[in-house]
Amino acid sequence: MNASVAVVGGGLAGLVSARHLAADGAEMTLFEREESVGGRVRSTRRDGFTFDRGFQVLFTAYPAARRELDYDELDLRRFKPGARLARPGARSVLSDPFRDPGGLAESLVNTEVSTVDKLRTLALRRRLVGVDPDALFDGVDPDALFDGVDPDALFDGGDQSIRAALLERGFSERFIENFAAPFYGGITLDRSLSTSAATFAYTFAMLARGSIAVPADGMGAIPEQLADAARRAGTRIETGTTVDSVTTDGDGGATTSAGGETLDCDAVVVAADPRSARELTGVGSIPTDARGCVTQWYSFDGDLDAGRRLLLNAGDGAPNHVVDHTAVAPEYAPDGETLLSATFLGEPEEGDDALAARTRETLSSWYPERSVGSLSLLHTDRIPFAQFAQPPGFYVDLPGVREPEGSVYLAGDYTEWSSIQGAMESGRRAARAVFEDVE
Incomplete structure (x- = not known):
């Protein structure tokens, strides 16, 4: 050329x-x-710590990422599938038994989500794991993807919000509030789940096929x-x-x-x-309508029992989720240090110290048996434009x-x-x- x-x-x-x-x-x-x-x-690197700009992860099954990136060179550190759901005085695991057999027992006894919802999730996984991801935003009816109809069907205006799609397919409000809202709220920066169901279908399919991960040196x-x-x-x-x-x-x-x-x-x-x-x-x-967030990074004397899983706020949503980064990627902090992050959705008006106090209060309610007083704020990223808004059918007008x-x-x-x-x-x-x- x-x-x-x-x-x-x-x-x-x-x-x-x-x-x-x-x-x-x-x-x-x-x-x-x-x-x-x-x-x-x-990523910002300071005093031996790595702070990504907001909580970001790589979905390893993304076709474009697999084509463009050298995963071995990135030295990826993978999260465990699923998440640990947290609310005052209670923490429980909900995971994918196909990718995380070790989490099966804890997932079976998890009372935050009903057995019927767990079975519906497995059925949805079975339907979406074989979908051609390149077709999801290219003229395919998302309703067809959920209901097992021919995924080559032409888009007929049937897209809807994530919340509406889940309710229509029999998932309970309890499942939506306790798991889907914090988990997919973290992905779409929209805890109300008003985002297009096509984004849900795509990311769900990617999670069924791969992992979420971060490079050892940070997302940068x-x-x-x-x-x-x-x-x-x-x-x-x-x-x-x-x-x-x-x-x-x-x-x-x-x-x-x-x-x-x-x-x-x-x-x-x-x-x-x-x-x-x-x-x-x-x-x-x-599109210029934005979804924003605030992510704070803290040092902490000790560790949480989340291991390499996300800690999702099944309660009030502030913060939406907490991550023990050193459990996933020890390289994010100096030897012997624990690095946590907490992400608040939207653009909260509280100052940095007030948000850190909110995280400390939330962790204390989740872990009443231990002290979280050592939590110390290191870095804050306020990101007013982290994603563009993606309401149902958004991709038609891009x-x-x-x-x-x-x-x-x-x-x-x-x-x-x-x-x-x-x-x-x-x-x-x-x-x-x-x-x-x-x-």
Whole structure:
């Protein structure tokens, strides 16, 4: 491919797009306004601790992640399937017996979820484990996926919220409040479960096929690996450089303006965050309604009995979940230290110290037999735009990679769905579109 291409944005989508285009022979330049790449997937390393930007994990079964990443090089640390449900004075395990036979006994006696709901969950697993994940946001009726109908059926407007889908399929309010709300609320940042059921179906299928994991060096190791691959393929990455404008020249080319300098090229891939991408391209269908969260990181003298499982708040939801990161990835903290995180959904108004006090109060109610007074706040990330909102049917109106005019293309999860899978897949599709159009 004998062409020059600029990529605006060094998140997962931009890095994947740049790597593919450079490998195809394009002369590549990537601009990232921050001092390091990563977009929404970043890690801060300080005093021997690793703080991911919010609670983030990699679903190892994501097709795009398996294609783009070297899992061995990332040295993944895997969570145990399922979760530990917690409320004042009570903690219990609910797990997937197929992937976690050791958790079967505890799951069977778990009283937070009824036996009927457990059986319904296993039946749903059996239906979704064989679904083609690439079809879930590509014209498939989510109702068909839940009910075992031919998954090649065309989308007929039947998408609904996660809550409505679960209720319609016989799951109880007790199951929804005690498990689905905190677990999928953590995935979609929406404890009300008003998010599209298609996102539930996709992530449920991925959990049935793989694990959730983090790299030993933190989630920031993912974009770092992608950036290294893009550089090896020939991409020039300029960090600390903000692109002010993107224009087409009417003759099949495009121009980017960054820091007073202009770059004329054959194509531009805009892989910036949703709001910046909308401003640069004028594409009004890029979604900008946000789901946010606050994640705090604490040192703790001791450990919790969650092991490598998530601790889900089956009570009031503040925080929504707590994680013992050193149980999963000891590399996240200095030797002998315990690192916990707690995630609050939305944009709570309380200050950092007040939220830490809330976490301390919650843990004390979950663990009345032990002291949690040693919990010490280390780091807080307030993330107003962690995902774009994904109501039922959201994917019908998302822009395509060729949506902008001229030789400008989009790459971002907002062309697919809000996830690592969506970002990486969009980067590959944008690169393919450029290759087809410019070549």
